[in-house]
Amino acid sequence: MDILSVAVVLLSAVVIALLLVVLALARQVGILFERVAPMGALMTDAGPKIGENSPRFDLMTLDGKPLSVGAPHPRSTLVFFLSTTCPVCKKLIPVLRSLRQAEGSNLDIILASDGETEVHQAFRRASSLTDFPYVLSSDLGMTYRINRLPFAVVLDQDGVVRGKGLVNSREQLESLLNARDMGQASIQDWFQAQTGSQTVN
Amino acid sequence: MEGLGVHPVFVIVAAGTLVCVFARAMAHKVSDFSWFAHTLKGYKLLPEALAQPVAVALIAAEALIIVGLIVPPLRVFAALLAAVLLILYAVAIALNLLRGNRRIDCGCGGAGQGLSWFLVIRNAVLVVIALVAPATPIAVPLDLLAWISVVTGIASLMLVVAGAEQLNENWSWLAAADEQAQHLNPRHHGHDHGEEHH
Numbered sequence: 001m002d003i004l005s006v007a008v009v010l011l012s013a014v015v016i017a018l019l020l021v022v023l024a025l026a027r028q029v030g031i032l033f034e035r036v037a038p039m040g041a042l043m044t045d046a047g048p049k050i051g052e053n054s055p056r057f058d059l060m061t062l063d064g065k066p067l068s069v070g071a072p073h074p075r076s077t078l079v080f081f082l083s084t085t086c087p088v089c090k091k092l093i094p095v096l097r098s099l100r101q102a103e104g105s106n107l108d109i110i111l112a113s114d115g116e117t118e119v120h121q122a123f124r125r126a127s128s129l130t131d132f133p134y135v136l137s138s139d140l141g142m143t144y145r146i147n148r149l150p151f152a153v154v155l156d157q158d159g160v161v162r163g164k165g166l167v168n169s170r171e172q173l174e175s176l177l178n179a180r181d182m183g184q185a186s187i188q189d190w191f192q193a194q195t196g197s198q199t200v201n
Numbered sequence: 202m203e204g205l206g207v208h209p210v211f212v213i214v215a216a217g218t219l220v221c222v223f224a225r226a227m228a229h230k231v232s233d234f235s236w237f238a239h240t241l242k243g244y245k246l247l248p249e250a251l252a253q254p255v256a257v258a259l260i261a262a263e264a265l266i267i268v269g270l271i272v273p274p275l276r277v278f279a280a281l282l283a284a285v286l287l288i289l290y291a292v293a294i295a296l297n298l299l300r301g302n303r304r305i306d307c308g309c310g311g312a313g314q315g316l317s318w319f320l321v322i323r324n325a326v327l328v329v330i331a332l333v334a335p336a337t338p339i340a341v342p343l344d345l346l347a348w349i350s351v352v353t354g355i356a357s358l359m360l361v362v363a364g365a366e367q368l369n370e371n372w373s374w375l376a377a378a379d380e381q382a383q384h385l386n387p388r389h390h391g392h393d394h395g396e397e398h399h
Contacts, residue, residue: 001346005346008346008349008350009346009349012349012350012353012357013353015353015357016353016356016357016360019357019360019361019364020360022360022364023360023363023364023367026364026367026368026371027367029371030367030370030371033371033375084239084243085243122239123239125235126235126238126239127235127239
């Protein structure tokens with residue numbers, strides 16, 4: 001092998017090593033974003049407030065079973081608002097599954113959306129969500145003033161709103177349940193309490 | 202390179218890279234087929250009833266491209282089919298971006314990222330590669346160094362593709378975080394205007 005060939009081989013190896021480093025760095029940045037970017041579930045001020053009673057909705061699930069949201073209930077309820085086209089919703093489906101397993105008999109998870117029944121039936125089959133109660137109600141979404149998805153609302157046994165917000169990650173969903181457990185409405189509230197009138201950004 | 206001919210290393214690297222790109226894409230589509238068909242509906246370019254058959258046809262086309270690029274007599278046909286498919290995807294993405302329909306799953310696999318012009322540019326670059334692949338190489342013997350160049354060339358290009366996609370995903374996170382920051386401080390950015398940008 002002449003010196004030029006040796007140099008090319010050496011440089012190729014270095015280029016690949018560098019690209020691996022770049023890829024690893026990019027991945028780490030991605031993981032950081034996933035973990036820390038939005039702090040806690042993001043709250044909106046509109047709709048029923050934390051600590052207020054949720055309005056009662058008597059709905060029908062896609063399976064044709066009656067279901068009440070906001071009525072007193074032996075377990076607390078997580079209402080997860082999704083749409084058939086939102087990528088983050090898809091990502092959170094396995095998280096919902098593991099939450100249900102972890103919380104077991106303490107928590108009911110309800111999926112909510114609005115639109116055409118057939119579209120949602122097809123979506124539900126496509127993403128194997130048939131083991132979750134699934135309701136379609138534009139009233140429910142309007143009452144909670146949902147303009148972003150995925151959005152989650154946590155109700156306690158008495159139908160009182162204990163947490164709500166835009167959720168983009170497992171951490172945010174868990175933070176809503178922590179809010180229920182700890183009586184702290186949101187991390188934004190906690191920060192607000194800590195820093196006076198300063199806002200978190 | 203002598204004259205107008207293309208050195209075989211370029212052709213093999215181009216074809217090899219396309220094989221890897223399409224194999225990755227196809228693996229995503231096959232592993233979650235029902236979701237892929239659903240993603241296709243999200244693009245709103247087809248009657249819903251056609252989503253399923255078109256999804257099958259796209260996967261078949263990708264399989265054909267992978268095999269064709271490896272089997273020498275089919276290389277030219279497969280490379281051109283790859284260019285057509287890449288342009289088709291880019292047009293579908295561009296149409297939805299122009300319609301403002303960017304919050305749909307791009308169908309790129311993984312957790313799902315929205316649409317962006319980055320994906321159109323990525324496809325344009327891949328089309329250029331797909332146009333190198335069908336070229337007739339000049340007749341030169343390939344020695345060990347040439348084969349090393351082939352392997353490292355394909356590996357480098359695939360790493361660049363993977364790195365660029367990761368950066369695009371990071372950028373989606375940033376965009377989402379910005380949007381939420383505005384949502385979080387409605388007093389600072391006008392009330393109840395979640396979609397506002399500055």
